[in-house]
Amino acid sequence: MARRFVVKLGEDVLRKRSKEVTEFDDKLGSLLDDMTETMILEDGVGLAAPQVGILKRAVVISPNGKDFYEFVNPVILSASGKQICSEGCLSVPNVRGEVERPKKIEVAAQDRHGRKFTFKAEGFFANICCHEFDHLDGILFIDKMITHKKSK
Numbered sequence: 167m168a169r170r171f172v173v174k175l176g177e178d179v180l181r182k183r184s185k186e187v188t189e190f191d192d193k194l195g196s197l198l199d200d201m202t203e204t205m206i207l208e209d210g211v212g213l214a215a216p217q218v219g220i221l222k223r224a225v226v227i228s229p230n231g232k233d234f235y236e237f238v239n240p241v242i243l244s245a246s247g248k249q250i251c252s253e254g255c256l257s258v259p260n261v262r263g264e265v266e267r268p269k270k271i272e273v274a275a276q277d278r279h280g281r282k283f284t285f286k287a288e289g290f291f292a293n294i295c296c297h298e299f300d301h302l303d304g305i306l307f308i309d310k311m312i313t314h315k316k317s318k
């Protein structure tokens with residue numbers, strides 16, 4: 167595993183649509199491993215491939231620093247409820263703001279081997295999923311912010 171450089175706001179790669187993953191090979195595995203390591207070292211709860219400069223639909227999430235999840239080609243199948251989430255982003259340093267997200271979602275995705283699965287998330291986990299999946303379409307939380315504040 168290796169730490170990768172996290173791309174910051176202003177880089178074009180954060181604004182592009184990522185491509186579907188079609189090759190479930192060692193290269194994808196290494197990318198996911200590196201993303202997880204980078205997320206841990208950067209003290210994040212999620213990281214999307216474009217944040218390390220790779221336009222592939224792949225995301226890693228760890229809501230608590232203990233459990234680690236990988237989503238390849240994620241799609242939100244259904245969403246319900248609403249929650250206001252206080253968000254930040256490793257690619258947008260020193261900014262936090264509130265974003266309205268669904269409270270519950272159901273996701274279809276693939277694992278690193280290409281196996282399909284569905285996943286239900288709610289609360290904070292659903293919040294992270296929505297934030298990270300948005301990265302795959304070039305959307306940042308600052309595009310959706312209701313309130314905005316500079317953080318330290």
Ligand code: ZN
Binds near residue numbers: 254255256257297298
């Ligand atoms: Zn982010």
